Amino acid sequence: MSAQTSPAEKGLNPGLTCQESYACSGTDEAIFECDECCSLQCLRCEEELHRQERLRNHERIRLKPGHVPYCDLCKGLNGHSPGVRQRAIVRCQTCKINLCLECQKRTHSGGNKRRHPVTVYNVSNLQESLEAEVMDEESKRQKMTEKVVSFLLVDENEEIQVSTWVYWDSCVVEKLDCKPDQHLKVVSIFGNTGDGKSHTLNHTFFYGREVFKTSPTQESCTVGVWAAYDPVHKVAVIDTEGLLGATVNLSQRTRLLLKVLAISDLVIYRTHADRLHNDLFKFLGDASEAYLKHFTKELKATTARCGLDVPLSTLGPAVIIFHETVHTQLLGSDHPSEVPEKLIQDRFRKLGRFPEAFSSIHYKGTRTYNPPTDFSGLRRALEQLLENNTTRSPRHPGVIFKALKALSDRFSGEIPDDQMAHSSFFPDEYFTCSSLCLSCGVGCKNSMNHGKEGVPHEAQSRCRYSHQYDNRVYTCKACYERGEEVSVVPKTSASTDSPWMGLAKYAWSGYVIECPNCGVVYRSRQYWFGNQDPVDTVVRTEIVHVWPGTDGFLKDNNNAAQRLLDGMNFMAQSVSELSLGPTKAVTSWLTDQIAPAYWRPNSQILSCNKCATSFKDNDTKHHCRACGEGFCDSCSSKTRPVPERGWGPAPVRVCDNCYEARNVQLDVTEAQVDDEGGTLIARKVGEAVQNTLGAVVTAIDIPLGLVKDAARPAYWVPDHEILHCHNCRKEFSIKLSKHHCRACGQGFCDECSHDRRAVPSRGWDHPVRVCFNCNKKPAWTSLTVVTGKSLLC
Secondary structure (H helix, E strand, O other): OOOOOOOOOOOOOOOOEOOOOOOOOOOOEOOEEEOOOOEEEOHHHHHHHOOOHHHOOOOEEEOOOOOOOEOOOOOOHHHOOOOOOOEOOEEEOOOOEEEOHHHHHHHOOOHHHHHOOEEEOOHHHHHHHHHHHHHHHHHHHHHHOOOOOOEEEEOOOOOEOOOOOOOHHHHHHHHHOOOOOOOEEEEEEEEEOOOOHHHHHHHHHOOOOOOOOOOOOOOOOOOOEEEEEEOOOOEEEEEOOOEOOOOOOHHHHHHHHHHHHHHOOEEEEEEOOOOOOHHHHHHHHHHHHHHHHHHHHHHHHHHHHHOOOOOOOOOEEEEEEEEEEOOOOOOOOOOOOOOHHHHHHHHHHHOOOOOOOEEEEEEEEEEOOOOOOOOHHHHHHHHHHHOOOOOOOOEOHHHHHHHHHHHHHHOOOOOOHHHOOOOOOOOHHHOEOOOEOOOOOOEOOOEOOHHHHOOOOEOOOOOOOOOOOOOEEEEEHHHHHOOOOEEEOEEOOOOOOOHHHHHHHHHHHOOEEEEOOOEEEEEOOOOOOOOOOHHHHOEEEEEOOOOOOOOOOOOOEOOHHHHHHHHHHHHHHHHHHHOHHHHHHHHHHHHHHHOOOOOOOHHHOOEOOOOOOEOOOOOOOEEOOOOOOEEOOHHHOEEEEEHHHOEEEEEEEEOHHHHHOOOOOOOOOHHHHHHHHHHHHHHHHHHHHHHHHHHHHHHHHHHHHHHHHHHOOOOOOOHHHOOEOOOOOOEOOOOOOOEEOOOOOOEEOOOOOOEEEEEHHHOEEEEEEEOHHHHHOOOOOOOEOOOOEOOOO
16 A cells, blocks of 8 residues: 655645534544634534524634644633734644744743644745735736726816716716725825826826826826726725916816815825925915815705715815935934824924814825835825724715715806915915905905805995995884884885876875885975985985995886886777777778779788788788789789889889789770779879878887886886897897886896786886796895895895
8 A cells, every 4th residue: 555645745734623622522623713712623613613692703714725723822822911913833732732933932841841742834835825815915906906097087177077967976986987886985195296196196006007197298297187996995096286386277276176185085195305395284284274164064065955875074084194205314213202293283383274174194204215116105004094984984986076066066166366365275265255345345255156055145344335336225214123124215106006096196295115014104295395304214224235246226216207108008009909900990991992993802812812821910911013912921022013004104012923924915905994093093192191101100109219218217228238138139120029127127028028026126016027037036025134245136
């Protein structure tokens, strides 16, 4: 028989028997190692032990060939204190325990235990196996990042490039190339231009692959914000544009950095200076202040507005300052007793900056004697912080980028350089409304684009009076004494008066001031003499700010002249519409009476003789002077003399057929021409009368337009300035009439302003014409005055 191969020769470690003896006698071969039981177990003992409820969740591993167990004494057995977990090198056959080199020297170097037989484990095979596992794991990670590509998330104009907002979640997941249900964190990088931010991300997360573009030229290779997904660490990596670069729109691009910082869980500030510059501390300090002042409130509002199931943390991200030096020592090297983070906090305090918004600030330095740069320390620090979910937990990509979109919608638009305070990296002008009061020049204190949420302009201080804008509003004095501030306006009539009765009272006793609580409190001509000014008796004045784009503060809402014109136009239109039918009937009968005998009567002409278009009530019928049939205007627009019918030598209207057959002689006898002579003369007289009346009507329209301009209220846009409809942009013509909205005063066509409602703030207490936009607004009632706020925004 051939000799059997020993376990050691096979690369196996002998003597790995069950250490529990729970279901066996302790001689069975060990199959599992339980880390929490601190023992090797055979198949039967492992099964019986871990059926128990308290042991069911223990972590076990199956033993492989060449497995070396941990030292039993190092793991805290037999009363020894636990130390570093070391692998055993021998097993004492007498004591039945595994020992590392240190524990063997301590326990078996003297006395009788020195003679105990031991079995030596094959440790070299274990070391090679562990190194192979590590290399294999690195290869797997590197392979996972081979297909990663970056994409432009936000351009230099702060416009988000992922435009499919309807399918926002799926679109972001597709761009990042991650699983639909994947939750992740966000890591972003900041620093000065040329410090190697993109290079750092490529080597820290993607094993040196150029996921983010790098360039040896002087021009910046990163414009805007770029993003990529790291499948190894399950993070969204964001690369930003460098500071201190030669760029346009510097203010907007700097504001963009803070938006990226707000959605980040971990921020790397990369610096390649031999010493830490003050710009680093000023940037982080100003970013912290702006974050707490402007972004914390908006992130909370976004959580409520978007219905996000994962709350957006109002505490800022953790910060790692990655400092690479060449000729100088790292921070803290000359102060061994102090940690670098303590020195960084001292620098912040000396500069008067307090980075309270950040959850933590860490320092990681590396000194590069010979390239390439060592990024392993930065990678380990990042992995440690990413595992910490105390402040920020992983979120779905849709939640993260919805927050970015909300911040972009709120804080967007151009930043005027003349209003800029350059003493800070993130001045308030980056995030507050840029509107200035036209009267006093004070800026609005609300955040950008607050008007989208219906929030009016608001200032810190009171305004001053300007005659140009007349920025006073009246409030009822009686209501003010009761603790209310109710705005009132002078107007033509009271809300309880009918339109005509209101005009009559206006002609007799002047304009009124009406309070919605107290009723009519003032009439300008209530007495024959001795009428006092309303400011001295019933109202008090309030000076308010005048913001760009507002309608102004028009207290004179006397519209009596326009109301009179509206009433007259309504009566004229009603009479015209009621008399339209009888008038057309009489006109048709009268035309037939003076028409030549060969003309077809109007009552028999129901459609055009050529195109067969049916005539409606408002359509005009035209007779051809040659054949006498009825035609529409387009089919009888030609003219020529018809001497055979007595029409000549001047050209007259003929149909297209008769115009083309102008050389064909009609079969008309002289007797017929003589018989029609009298009728023809009557027809010519009738046409002359119609032309004369048309000219008279046109002449009357001219002074009527002048009267309308004189009667229009002050807030109406003059007719000569209205060229097209304010809503649909149709150009006005003779056929398209212009109408004024009684609320905003702009010009509209009839289709865009056919709604009716009362506008008490303009003096119209009864339903009048308003445009679509004004009809959608809340009720136009008296407005409450609040100091510093715009009432008509």
